Amino acid sequence: MNRLFYRIKKLKQKLIDRPLPEDTWISDRYHIKRVIGLGSFGITYLCRDQETRKLCVVKQVKPSRRKDKASIEMYENEVSIMKVLNHPAIPKFISSFQYKGHLFFAMDYVNGENIEDAIFAKGDRYREKEALLFMEELLDIVEYIHSQGIIHRDIRLPNVIKADGNLFLIDFGLARFLHDQIHSDFENLENYPVEKRLRRQNNVSSDFYALGHFLLYLLYSSFESDSKDEQPWEQELNITNLTKQMIKRMLQSEDAYHDIHELRNDLKHSLSNISS
Numbered sequence: 001m002n003r004l005f006y007r008i009k010k011l012k013q014k015l016i017d018r019p020l021p022e023d024t025w026i027s028d029r030y031h032i033k034r035v036i037g038l039g040s041f042g043i044t045y046l047c048r049d050q051e052t053r054k055l056c057v058v059k060q061v062k063p064s065r066r067k068d069k070a071s072i073e074m075y076e077n078e079v080s081i082m083k084v085l086n087h088p089a090i091p092k093f094i095s096s097f098q099y100k101g102h103l104f105f106a107m108d109y110v111n112g113e114n115i116e117d118a119i120f121a122k123g124d125r126y127r128e129k130e131a132l133l134f135m136e137e138l139l140d141i142v143e144y145i146h147s148q149g150i151i152h153r154d155i156r157l158p159n160v161i162k163a164d165g166n167l168f169l170i171d172f173g174l175a176r177f178l179h180d181q182i183h184s185d186f187e188n189l190e191n192y193p194v195e196k197r198l199r200r201q202n203n204v205s206s207d208f209y210a211l212g213h214f215l216l217y218l219l220y221s222s223f224e225s226d227s228k229d230e231q232p233w234e235q236e237l238n239i240t241n242l243t244k245q246m247i248k249r250m251l252q253s254e255d256a257y258h259d260i261h262e263l264r265n266d267l268k269h270s271l272s273n274i275s276s
């Protein structure tokens, strides 16, 4: 009986959470072209903004969650962070609004390819120097975010988009203001696995930790081996000791970075070591 009840509940939720169809209007301004994301909290649409005639992205809190306190807080948090950010490599906030009792916000559309697709679907490869140059560009964006007192907490391959040769950072759904003690106290990290805990700490080191993993993914994109035995990354990857040392500090297995300038200096040092 319980199982049946649960199934019906899930089915009802699926029906409630059906995205708005293509070609409909949101709030007389945004014309839906298609759905581009269906996450656990929200629905993401690619739309045409009638005011500017440009493409934009509109995110909606899932209808089944629109009255849920935690989801509303997440929405408000993402909106307040997007409003603060003003950088050419971050989609610009356009508006936030309620329409027919639903919560939405709109931002610029980045027309490009995310790095996950670029590596796994298209087959892009990054050798050490290219990977480090990539990190330098990404670090510029992260430095700007940190300078605004914000940490992203979800820097991953799908959240970085390459468009016209430039990098963009998206998805501030898990971002936090560094001084936001209320959400930090509310969020209990104790039961998370270590990796997730390190990614979600409310300090800049959590973004460096995520960047460390990001860099490893880039480096592994050009990894080739005939060996069946898996080795730790330090042994598998054919990279310089300076880069290895830097990654260890990013991953907090050695003396964690607490300051972006220190990390930037090490990155520069690694790069000049390869170039020469």
Ligand SMILES: Nc1ncnc2c1ncn2[C@@H]1O[C@H](COP(=O)(O)OP(=O)(O)OP(=O)(O)O)[C@@H](O)[C@H]1O
Residues within 6 Å of the ligand: 036, 037, 038, 039, 040, 041, 042, 043, 044, 057, 091, 107, 108, 109, 110, 111, 114, 158, 170, 171, 172, 173
């Ligand atoms: N400004 C943007 N420009 C281009 N694509 C975007 C933009 N914002 C989000 N997207 C794309 O929309 C999809 C969903 O976006 P996003 O990750 O922000 O939503 P989400 O609800 O947090 O989803 P998930 O749970 O998958 O992370 C992703 O494919 C993402 O690449």
